[in-house]
Amino acid sequence: xxxxxxxxxxxxxxxxMRVRMALAEKGVEYESREEDFPAxxxxxxxxxxPVQKKIPVLIHKGKPICESLIIVEYIDDVWKDNxxxxxxxxxxxxxxxxxxxTDFIDKKPPSLxxxxxxxxxxxxxxxxxxxxxxxxxxxxxxxxxxCRCGEAGGASxxxxxxxxxxxxAVSESGxxxxxxxxxxxxxAAKKDFLEALTLLEGELGNKPxxxxxxxxxxxxxxxxxxxxxxxxxxCGNFSIEEHCPKLIAWAKRCMEKDSVSKSLADPNxxxxxxxxxxxxxxxx
Numbered sequence: 001x002x003x004x005x006x007x008x009x010x011x012x013x014x015x016x017m018r019v020r021m022a023l024a025e026k027g028v029e030y031e032s033r034e035e036d037f038p039a040x041x042x043x044x045x046x047x048x049x050p051v052q053k054k055i056p057v058l059i060h061k062g063k064p065i066c067e068s069l070i071i072v073e074y075i076d077d078v079w080k081d082n083x084x085x086x087x088x089x090x091x092x093x094x095x096x097x098x099x100x101x102t103d104f105i106d107k108k109p110p111s112l113x114x115x116x117x118x119x120x121x122x123x124x125x126x127x128x129x130x131x132x133x134x135x136x137x138x139x140x141x142x143x144x145x146x147c148r149c150g151e152a153g154g155a156s157x158x159x160x161x162x163x164x165x166x167x168x169a170v171s172e173s174g175x176x177x178x179x180x181x182x183x184x185x186x187x188a189a190k191k192d193f194l195e196a197l198t199l200l201e202g203e204l205g206n207k208p209x210x211x212x213x214x215x216x217x218x219x220x221x222x223x224x225x226x227x228x229x230x231x232x233x234x235c236g237n238f239s240i241e242e243h244c245p246k247l248i249a250w251a252k253r254c255m256e257k258d259s260v261s262k263s264l265a266d267p268n269x270x271x272x273x274x275x276x277x278x279x280x281x282x283x284x
Contacts, residue, residue: 052066179281
């Protein structure tokens with residue numbers, strides 16, 4: 001692949017959007033390799049990320065870099081001599097704080113995965129990835145059993161909208177919103193989601209961006225979720241702006257940047273995609 005830059009990605013992936021945005025901020029030209037994700041995984045993806053087998057993957061000079069925020073830092077380091085400002089602050093304390101909050105956004109709670117139970121030859125019940133029934137919660141839904149076995153399987157939905165291989169504090173609760181149409185599970189998901197956003201809004205304060213006057217690392221990490229907000233609100237029947245008005249004002253400010261608006265997925269297309277996913281998993 002020589003010196004070229006290739007991004008293995010999927011349009012709806014909020015994690016892939018981070019990389020697209022960072023490349024745009026730095027003015028880096030690249031080739032996009034769109035994955036038919038989660039239905040199929042290309043030979044290139046499996047070759048370049050054989051451990052996790054998930055997107056996004058940046059390939060630079062023939063070498064792969066995986067995990068969205070690691071990729072963003074890599075881009076910030078490699079193309080630091082161009083005219084764009086650094087995404088990570090130069091001040092050690094501010095840099096540490098930015099990493100702390102991105103870790104909060106992407107902190108992985110115990111995985112909640114959709115499983116359909118299968119009965120083995122001995123009559124024991126297993127989840128779809130071969131774990132015994134005692135690895136499953138007692139709750140059942142039309143989508144099957146909710147599995148906490150924590151292993152990757154099927155859709156690997158963290159790369160899209162959370163869950164699967166262990167979603168983030170924000171995306172996991174968001175995933176729970178669109179997977180649960182009503183009842184206590186939905187209310188708990190909305191509560192967790194809004195609590196996380198409220199904490200982030202407090203960190204933003206009255207600053208135009210999380211890093212101050214300049215769009216930076218933490219902004220890149222969080223703004224991609226904005227493309228999924230319409231889906232969360234539609235599926236959960238609530239308003240994020242009602243609870244977090246400053247955060248929505250920040251998001252709209254970010255969207256004024258071409259690097260952001262041209263990197264994020266269309267919210268209506270995200271919603272249509274999620275409706276297809278719900279049908280696939282038997283969640284109506």
